[in-house]
Amino acid sequence: MxxxxxxxxxxxxxxxxxxxxxxxxxxxxxxxxxxxxxxVFTKQLNQDLYLDFGGQWIGPSHDRMYALCEEFGIEYFETYDEGFNLLDLDQKVKKFKGLIPKMDILSLLNLDYVLKKLERMAKSIPLDSPWNHPKAMEFDSITLGAFVTSNCKTFACRKVITLALETVFASELNEISLLHGLFYIKSGRDLNTLINIKNGAQLHRIVGGxxxxxxxxxxxxxxxxxxxxxxxxxxxxxxxxxxxxxxxxxxxxxxxxxxxxxxxxxxxxxxxxSVEKRQVMDRIAMGQVGKCFMIYQRPFWRDSGFSGQAFADGHSPFQSMFDTSPKDGKYGIILGFTIGKRAREYFQKSKEERKKLMLDKLVCYYGRDAAHPISYEDFTMTDEAWSRGCYAGLYPTGAWTGFQDAYSKTxxxxxxxxxxxxxxxxxxxxxxxxxxxxxxxxxxxxxxxxxxxx
Amino acid sequence: MxxxxxxxxxxxxxxxxxxxxxxxxxxxxxxxxxxxxxxVFTKQLNQDLYLDFGGQWIGPSHDRMYALCEEFGIEYFETYDEGFNLLDLDQKVKKFKGLIPKMDILSLLNLDYVLKKLERMAKSIPLDSPWNHPKAMEFDSITLGAFVTSNCKTFACRKVITLALETVFASELNEISLLHGLFYIKSGRDLNTLINIKNGAQLHRIVGGxxxxxxxxxxxxxxxxxxxxxxxxxxxxxxxxxxxxxxxxxxxxxxxxxxxxxxxxxxxxxxxxSVEKRQVMDRIAMGQVGKCFMIYQRPFWRDSGFSGQAFADGHSPFQSMFDTSPKDGKYGIILGFTIGKRAREYFQKSKEERKKLMLDKLVCYYGRDAAHPISYEDFTMTDEAWSRGCYAGLYPTGAWTGFQDAYSKTxxxxxxxxxxxxxxxxxxxxxxxxxxxxxxxxxxxxxxxxxxxx
The missing domain is CATH 3.50.50.60 (FAD/NAD(P)-binding domain)
Structure with a gap:
């Protein structure tokens, strides 16, 4: 037996x-x-072209993942992270380097304040029992979205933080308990690690997927x-x-x-x-994200000093984009993340329309070189009956304080x-x-x- | 076919x-x-004793329910609602008449303010499309619990409003979107109707269950x-x-x-x-309530001028109690509602312990006459695989604005x-x-x- x-x-x-x-x-x-x-689902398009339709990155303190790579002799490589990133806000596209986009000084100060506040609050969450935080009830009665709205005083700051956090959680921020948001950040070390490529959770990719x-x-x-x-x-x-x-x-x-x-x-x-297990399972819903890939002969944007990273407000279907070309640079691949409501709207369109939407964005960002891809692919776990969404199940308000660790209990x-x-x-x-x-x-x-x- | x-x-x-x-x-x-x-589930204990383990009341504007009673010649009768109600707060029990308990003047003013504010806000919600309210995003990013906390300035006011609303929704208030709370209130006319017995949703009961x-x-x-x-x-x-x-x-x-x-x-x-239907179903969880019945030879509390209604803070397992004796007064039955976390804790105890908890409360409220019931029964739909909870499925934050009427759509x-x-x-x-x-x-x-x- x-x-x-x-x-x-x-x-x-x-x-x-x-x-x-x-x-x-x-x-x-x-x-x-x-x-x-x-x-995790790697789609092999042809012998040397694969796309990671699901999870694809590892980074510092992913100890078990690195150990598995070691054990099986699996090669990994650094995510391309050089050159200018783009911020696509209010129909204007601006270049920036590093983590913080160019904005007016008030927005920059505000951004710094909110990020530090989130970091500080997250640090104080006991990972073993988020419900034991002195302010657990307060944090679990409001959403991450309400926190962002009430702490961001400028329009630009709110938009930038929102799209960054939406990319981190694969969710609308008003669906997530603030307490869960803080737990999640602490669980992944800190916000900086979660957002970053260099020294962050998006540091490495796997050769072959x-x-x-x-x-x-x-x-x-x-x-x-x-x-x-x-x-x-x-x-x-x-x-x-x-x-x-x-x-x-x-x-x-x-x-x-x-x-x-x-x-x-x-x-x-x-x-x-147990009633706690049943009820908390009824409350945890999956995040919603689509991964969209535009595939070119080569990563031509690198030539003009672009990283391939772009971040956009709701005028774009994509909260964020990344260069996800293979290690050998044989293809150039831009990955766009569409999340929450943007994802639901996006995937209601036909594949042709979706391709056009992404192509338009890329031409806007990188000029006419972007107009001639080899192909376009996209995928969303939301439509997979055996996933129901991605990246993860998220705790709504009241769940951590109401049900504690009922989900993980034996x-x-x-x-x-x-x-x-x-x-x-x-x-x-x-x-x-x-x-x-x-x-x-x-x-x-x-x-x-x-x-x-x- | x-x-x-x-x-x-x-x-x-x-x-x-x-x-x-x-x-x-x-x-x-x-x-x-x-x-x-x-x-809805009426448990027949013997030929003339029945308990409504599920929904049991109808009231003004329940037009279809009254029409069904008419059609089938079903008799209904007024819920007993005379005499003193009890408020069990901070380990002290006070008598009061009508809807508003005796409290310090600040708490009374605060209570009046919050109830009126909720009524006013609920009135403004478009029932056909709550997501179209000008403040829909704001209301859908915070919980009903956070609204209550930030609007109740006194301890007593917060406790009274909380237990009243928990009784209305059968849920912890930090699990419900404020927008959903307002929609729900408007959907049932107004808060006054939902809370009240006289002229309210608890006006009539059905002879025979x-x-x-x-x-x-x-x-x-x-x-x-x-x-x-x-x-x-x-x-x-x-x-x-x-x-x-x-x-x-x-x-x-x-x-x-x-x-x-x-x-x-x-x-x-x-x-x-559709993705909207699937995802909103994953997000709507059921309220949680237990109904507990102490059955006596007769409704003895009426003799001493008590209504049988009692409302209590977290020191009691029961947010609220009602006289649910049959029309002929042949038995005296007190119904206790235990809701949310209180319900989960309560039903983790043995039936003997549960009976004792309710008995202790009733003796505290109505003296030694309460010490000798015929029997005790309780029931919770939370433990029913084919209900998963009661009274209803509740919208968490982000669901109305994110998915609109996807749930009810053909x-x-x-x-x-x-x-x-x-x-x-x-x-x-x-x-x-x-x-x-x-x-x-x-x-x-x-x-x-x-x-x-x-």
């Missing part, structure tokens, strides 16, 4: 499976899709992964769990849930999970993983891996204690 | 079915439970209702929809969804619903009903009935237009 059933073959589930495999514990992985990776890593991780136990196996029901029967789907059933002593919260909420548990022998169960790098691939490994380690510990008792 | 499949046999689904039946349109109703009523109505409504088409039929998947096949569950499948030309939003979110739709030939699809009396049984009737009428209209075209 299986000791463990892991549900979900994203980074979290496969990191758990790897640990179990190494500890010689019998397990299987049940995955709803026909592929590995979950919210992020999925390369998970493919290698899964090789030793590939035959234990059952694809096209969406789990519908988990029933406790004496000491075992019966895990069933439309046309399968398996039993195990222990379960690891490594899927997004809204999908975990769809599984029928018998007996029911119930019976059901263990919770997935990036939303991580206190470190919540919302990032690093958090997914950590939570998966942690769940597996808890089971291994639990089993060895059980063995000692016998 | 069925023209219509109605999913859910609560008041909304059965109201829809009734209209379809009267219009001679072939339909079936699929219900997950083995009973009618959904969030609320479920009496739905039982009578369903009699003519009872054989068309399939109980224990939880729907798992709805697949569009050319012009038809295939509706499937674990061991059944039916087809129809049109579907009415008349279940709570988090349950609608669990159904797999092929092709997928998609293809799938029509949305349920109280959360109603603009009038959203969250009430009246809203459920109206939305169900509306969905059926839209289908009937649509069919007759189709017939004319031929």
């Amino acid at each position: 299986n000791q463990v059933i892991v549900i979900g073959a994203g980074f979290s589930g496969i990191a758990a499976a790897k640990k179990l495999f190494e500890a010689n514990i019998p397990f299987i992985v049940l995955e709803a899709r026909e592929r590995l990776g979950g919210r 992020m999925q390369t890593i998970i493919e290698k991780m899964a090789i030793p136990f590939k035959e234990r992964i059952y694809f096209n196996h969406p789990v519908e029901k988990i029933t406790k029967e004496k000491d075992d769990y019966l895990v069933t789907g439309r046309d399968f059933s398996f039993t195990a002593k222990r379960i690891i849930i490594a899927i997004p919260p809204p999908l975990a909420a769809k599984i029928e548990f018998q007996p029911m999970l 119930e019976g022998n059901i263990y919770w993983a997935g990036t939303e169960a991580s206190k470190i790098w919540f919302g990032y691939i690093e958090g997914a891996v950590r939570s998966g490994e942690q769940a597996a380690e808890n089971i291994i510990l639990n089993l060895s204690e059980g063995a000692h008792k016998k | 069925n023209q219509v499949i109605v999913i859910g046999a609560g008041f909304s689904g059965i109201a829809a079915a009734k209209k379809l039946f009267e219009a001679n349109i072939p339909f079936i109703v699929l219900e997950a439970r083995e009973r009618l009523g959904g969030r 609320m479920q009496t109505i739905i039982e009578k409504m369903a009699i003519p088409f009872k054989e068309r209702i399939y109980f224990n039929h939880p729907v798992e998947k709805i697949t569009k096949e050319k012009d038809d929809y295939l509706v499937t569950g674990r061991d059944f499948s039916f087809t129809a030309k049109r579907i009415i969804i008349a279940i709570p939003p988090p349950l609608a979110a669990k159904i797999e739709f092929q092709p997928m619903l 998609e293809g030939n799938i029509y949305w009903a349920g109280t959360e699809a109603s603009k009038i009396w959203f969250g009430y049984i009246e809203g459920a009935v109206r939305s169900g009737e509306q969905a059926a009428e839209n289908i009937i209209l649509n069919l007759s237009e189709g017939a004319h075209k031929k």
Whole structure:
């Protein structure tokens, strides 16, 4: 019999499976899709052209991710980050270098004030128990959006902070609890790390795409992964769990849930999970982001001293753009992020219209050289039934103070993983891996204690 | 073949079915439970003792509910509302008459100010499109809780308003968008109506319990209702929809969804619903309330001039209590509402402990006469897999402005009903009935237009 059933073959589930495999514990992985990776998905367009449709970056303190690269001999390289960035505000496009765009002095002072205030507040959040912060109730009764609105005194400052934070969270800011925003920032070290490329969470990319890593991780136990196996029901029967789907059933002593919260909420548990777990799952919704790629023969913008980075207010469909060309520079690829409402509007248009919208922006930014791409691709996890959104599940107001750590808590022998169960790098691939490994380690510990008792 | 499949046999689904039946349109109703009523559930304890575990009141402008009572000759009676109410604040219990408790003058002025401000703001919300209010973004970026905190200057005022609003919404106030709060108030006429018994939404009760109505409504088409039929998947096949569950499948030309939003979110739709519908369903969570009943030989508190109504701060498990004795006064029944966090804590205790907690409160309020009840019963829809909470699904911040009326919108030939699809009396049984009737009428209209075209 299986000791463990892991549900979900994203980074979290496969990191758990790897640990179990190494500890010689019998397990299987049940995955709803026909592929590995979950919210990481590298699309191979041709032999040397790939696009990361899902998570794609790693950076400082992503210790587990770097360790995996090391272990599997996977090459990574620095995200291109030289030259001028662009700020596209109020229909005007301005060049700037570094992190802070050119603005009037009042806006700059305001920007500095708000960023520092956010950093300071985030620093004070106890990662293990955000609800224990002295001002937890206050921070959990307002949204990150309301905080930004009331602290930004100039129009330009508010727009710049909003588009930066929307890019960080992949969400409208009025959907996120301020307390969750602060927790999230602390969980990823600090705001500076989250926003930055250099020394930040966007420092490195993977040669061949992020999925390369998970493919290698899964090789030793590939035959234990059952694809096209969406789990519908988990029933406790004496000491075992019966895990069933439309046309399968398996039993195990222990379960690891490594899927997004809204999908975990769809599984029928018998007996029911705790009221806190059920209710917090009903409250956590997924962020919404689309990734749009314009592919050129070469990264021509670099020649004119542009970084490929651009940041825009609501006049553009894209909050932010990045140079995501491959390491060898064989292609030039601009990645545009469209987030929240902008994403919903964008993806209601046809692919031709979407391509045109992005092309128009790029021609506006980089001139006529931008008018002749090889191709255009885009993707949004929002339309993926087995993700329901990206990057992560976000806590609305009242959830942290009302339900505390109910989401990540083990119930019976059901263990919770997935990036939303991580206190470190919540919302990032690093958090997914950590939570998966942690769940597996808890089971291994639990089993060895059980063995000692016998 | 069925023209219509109605999913859910609560008041909304059965109201829809009734209209379809009267219009001679072939339909079936699929219900997950083995009973009618959904969030209305009358528990018959013995021949003349019943408890309304779910919705139980009707009041002014519940036109459809009164019409149903008329149609089926169902008797209703006025909720007992005479004598002294109690306010249990800061460990002190004070008597008061009418709507406004005795407090210091500052708190009274503050209370008056906040209630009037809420009334005024609610009045300005366009029910058809809350997102079109000039301050929609502002109101949708903060919570009802933050509004109360920042407008209540005295401790007593804040506590009184909080427990009153928690009773109205069955939710912690920091989980609800202020915009949704205002919409909800307007949807139920005004705050005064929502809070009041006399001339308010709690004016009348049903002799025999609320479920009496739905039982009578369903009699003519009872054989068309399939109980224990939880729907798992709805697949569009050319012009038809295939509706499937674990061991059944039916087809129809049109579907009415008349279940709570988090349950609608669990159904797999092929092709997928619009992104707005999917995402807003992931965001709407259910309120949380427990109903607790202490049953006595007779309503003895009336003898001493008490109404049986009591309102309490967090020292009590119960935000509010009401006299819910039957019309003939044959029993005396106090109903306690425990809401939000208080409810979650309360239902983690054993039934014996819960009984003791309520008994202690009642003895404190009404003396030793309260010490000897016949029995104690309680119930919470939060623990019902096919409700997930009560009274209703509530919009968190960002949902109305981000997704507008996506929840109630018809998609293809799938029509949305349920109280959360109603603009009038959203969250009430009246809203459920109206939305169900509306969905059926839209289908009937649509069919007759189709017939004319031929």
